[in-house]
Amino acid sequence: MNAPAGSLLAAEALRKTYGPTVALDGAEFSIHAGEVVALMGPSGSGKSTLLHCLAGIVTPDAGSIVYAGREMATMNDAERSALRRSEFGFVFQFGQLVPELTCVENVALPLRLNGTSRKEAERTALDWMQRLEVDDLGRKRPGEVSGGQGQRVAVARALVTSPRVLFADEPTGALDSLNGERVMELLTEAARSTNAAVVLVTHEARVAAYSDREIVVRDGKSRDMERAV
C-alpha cells in the first residue's frame, strides 16, 4: 500500500463483515501526527468498526493498515497488544474504567502494565489528572464520580502513556452538552500539547467541530471531506 505522504496511520480498501452484515466495504483513512480526524456517520455505518480496525483491535478481512511505516497485518496479537499499550490511547463512551480501582489507579494502570513502578505511575497519573482538572478525584472510585468527571479520568488514562495516536469512540456520547464540550476541549488540548493524533468517532457535528478533518463513513465506505479548520 502507498500510504499518503507523511501520514502516521493510514488504511486502504478495508473490508470487514460480521456474518451477513458488511461493516466496512473498501474504507480508506489516513492521519498525520498531531492531527485530529473525526469519523462521522449514522449508527451502524461502520465508523466504530473502522476505529477498531485502525487500532488493531479487530483484524479486517481485507485491505491494508500501515502504522508508522509498518503493515499491521504482519503483526501478531502480542505485537498489536504491545502497540496498543505503548503507542495508542483509548477513550470509549462508557464501561472502560475498572470500577474497583480508584481513579488515580485507573489512570496509572497503562503505565503499570508497561512495567512502571506504582509510585512513579501514580505520580504521572496525578499530573495528567491535574491537566484534565480531576486531580481531586484521585482516591475516589469511578462509581463515586459524575459521568463528565469519569470521562475526563478516562481521557487522562488514555493520554498517560503519551500515545502517538488517541482513539476516542463517542467520548461524549453519555454526557450533556456542557460536560461534553469541556471534555472535548481538554482532550484536544492535551493531545495537541503532546502532538498526538486523535481519531474521533462521533455522530455529533459539534463534537466533530473540534477536529481538523472529517471523514464520513456510510455503508462501510469512507469519504474524506478534506475540511481544514
Place this chain on the structure above:
Amino acid sequence: MNARQWSRDLAMGVRFAFAGGREGWFRATLTAIGVGLGVALLLLTTAIPNALAVRHQRDVARADYTYVFGHPMKAGEKTFVVADIDTPYRGADIRGRMIQREGAQAPVPPGLTKYPAPGEMAVSPALKRLLGSSDGTLLRARLPYRITATIAESGLTGSQELAYYAGSDNLAAHIDPPNVARIDHFGSPRSPDSESDPVLTLLVLVVFVILLMPVGVFVAAAVRFGGERRDRRLAALRLVGSDGWMVRRIAAGEAMAGALLGLVLGVGFFLIGRQLAGTAEVFGTSVFPSYLNPSPVLAALVAVLVPAAAVLVTLFTLRGVVIEPLGVVRTAKPARRRLWWRLLLPVAGLAALYPMIGQGRGGGNFNQYLVTGGVLLLLVGVTALLPWVVETVVGRLGEGAVAWQLAVRRLQLSSGTAARMVNGIAVAVAGAIALQMVFAGVEADYTKRTTNDLTRAQMSVQVPDGVQVPDVAKAMTATKGVLKVVSIADGQAGDKDKDPSQTASVSVGSCASLREIATLPSCHDGDAFALKGSDSETDSETAKLLTAAEKHGRTLYLNPAYVGDIHHGALSRWTVPTGLKQAESRKDPTGYERGGFLLTPGALPRGASTAVQGVVYLSIDSGVRDATEYVINTAVRIDPLMQPETLTSVERDGQFESIRTGLFVGAAAVLALIGASLLVSQLEQLRERKKLLSALVAFGTRRRTLSLSVLWQTAIPIGLGLLLAGVVGLTLGTVLLKMVGSTVRVDWPGVLAMTGFGAAVVLAVTLLSLPPLLRLMRPEGLRTE
C-alpha cells in the same frame, strides 16, 4: 398493602424472570438448573432411607440362615440343602448359593420360579452380562454351569449385584453347617436387630447434615445468579414509579419463578438420575430405580421450602442494596460487616453439642435434635463468618503487581460475592474434615488388625471333607501365580477311641510345610515330633496325653468325629514312636501357634487321612495379574464348595464401612454439585464484566494479567475459606470425638486430603472457566451493534 398488589408484583417478577430475550432465558435457565440440581439431590436424599429399607428387606427375605440350633434337621417335604459359595472376582463380591431341593414343598429362592437343575444356574442380570463379556472369561471357568434362568428383582438387593444359584443333586452328602446346611425356609425367623450403635447413629446423622448443608448453600447461591443485571432492571422500574417495597416483591417473584422452574427441572433431573442410578454401581453398592422413592412428607417439604427459601434469600440480599431510579443500585460502600452475631452461630452450635460431651458409647443416648442443630449452627457459622473473614483480610492486603491489584481491589469492593462463591466448598470441607477426624478416631473400634503375616502367605484354602490335601497342594503348585504352597492337615488325637479324657492336636505335613509351623531339629518323612512352646497349658496337655499313651502301649486314637466329621472315615490308631523328637512351635502364616504332635505323612497311620482336615497356605506372585482368580478357579475345579480366602492385615466392621462409603459417595456428589455452582457463578461474573475485560484488552492489557487476576480473585477467598473450614472442621471433629468418648487426635493427612479435594475442585473450575474467559477477553467484545 393488599394481597392483590402482592400477587400483581410477584406475577410481574415471574414475567421478568423469562423476559429479556435470550439473555433473560439464559439467566432464568441458569437459576433453574442450579436450583434443579439442588432439588434433585435433596429428593435423592429423601429417597435414601426408603432405598436402604427396601435393600434391607430384600436381603432379609432371601437370607438362608444355616446355623443349626439343637438337632440337625431331617430331610422332609419342605427341606432343601443350601451351600454358601460366595466368591470374589477382581475385587467384586459375588453372592453364590448351591441348592438342592429335597421335598416337593421346599420354598423357591426369592427371585426364582423354580430350582435350577444340577449343572444349571440362575444368575443376576449383572452377572449374566459379566459372564458374557471378555472380562468374565476367568469367572466363566469358575462357574461352568449352564445359565437357564435370571434372578428377578425380588431376589436381588441392587441392579448391579452379582449373584447366582447353582443346582446340585449331591449336597446332602456334604452337610456341614454353617457352610452347607439343610433348612426349610428363606428369610430371617426373627425381626432384624433394631438396636443400633449410638456412635454409628451419630455418624449417620452428621453425615446427612454435613452433606445436605452445602446443597442448601448451593440453592441459595443459585437463586442469586444474574443478581447484578436484575438490580439494574429494578432500578429502571424505580424510574417508572415503583417504590422500594414493590421492587423487592418483584425481585422475590423473579426468584420464585426461577426456583419453581428449578423445582420442575429438579424433579426431571431426579427421575433421570433415578433411572441412571439403576445402571450404576458406586463403591460396590447399587440400587433398583424402584427403590428410590422419596418419602412423600420430605418431598412435599422440599417442594415448599425451596421456593420459600428462594424468596427469603432474595429479600435478605436486597437488604444491602439501595435501588434508586437513576441506576446506581448498590450502596457505594457497604456497611462494615459485624463479627458479634456471626460468632454467635458457631458458639450456639458448640453450646448445643456441649451437653453430650463425654457421654461416650456406653449407652450414649445422643439427642438427635441437639446433634443436628449443633452441627447445623456450626456449619452455618462458616457461611456467616466467611464474608467477615474475607472482608477483613482483603481489606488489609497490600499492593502488588497489576493482576494482584486488580484482584484485591475487586475483592475489597465486593468481598460478599467472593465469599458466597466459596461458601459451599468451605462448608463441605469443614464437615468432611470433622467426619474424617471422627472416622479416624473411632476407626480402631470398628477395625481389627489380624494376626496374618502377609509376607509369608497371602491366601489360604480350607480343604473340605473328602478331598485329599496332597491333591489340593499339587494342583495349587501347578497354578499360575502361586509361588509357594504350605499344606497342613490338622486333627485331634485322644487317649481312648470314644469320649477321650485327654486330647491333643495332631498336625500333618511334609517337612517343608511343618517348618512353617515349627522349628524342627531335623526332619525326614516318617518322623514325628512333640511340640513345645505354644503355651504352657497346651504343652501340659500334650505331656498328659503322652503319659496316658504310655499306659496303653503308647497307642493314641485319631477319630474323624473329633474334628466334627460325622460322615466319613474310620477310627485310626497311632502308636507313638519311642524317642519322639521335640520341636519348637512357631506361628503359622495366620498367626496361629500349634501344640500337640507333628507328623510327617510317613508317620501317619494308614487310613488316618480322613481324621484330619487340611489347610493350604499360598504365597502369591503379585506380579501375575489375576493370580488370586487362578487360585480360586483351581480350588473350585477340585470341589465347588472349596472357598479360598484372601488374607488381609485388617478386618473392618461392615456397617462402619458402609457409612464411610456413604460419606465418600455423598461428598463426591456434593463437591461435584458445588463445582458446577462455582463454574456457573464464575461464568456469570465474567459475562457481567465482558465489556470491561474487552476495554482492558483494547488498551493492551495482557491476557495473562487478566487471567492471573481472575485466578487470584478465586484463590484468595478459597484460601481463606479452606482455612476457616479447617478451623471449624477441627473444632467440630474434636467435639464429636469428645462426644463419642474417643481420644482426640488430629488426622492431618485426612485434613490435608479434604482441603486438597476442595482446592482441586476450585482449580478444576478455574481451568474450565479459562476458555470462556479468553473468549470474553477478545477486544471484539467492544462491538455492540
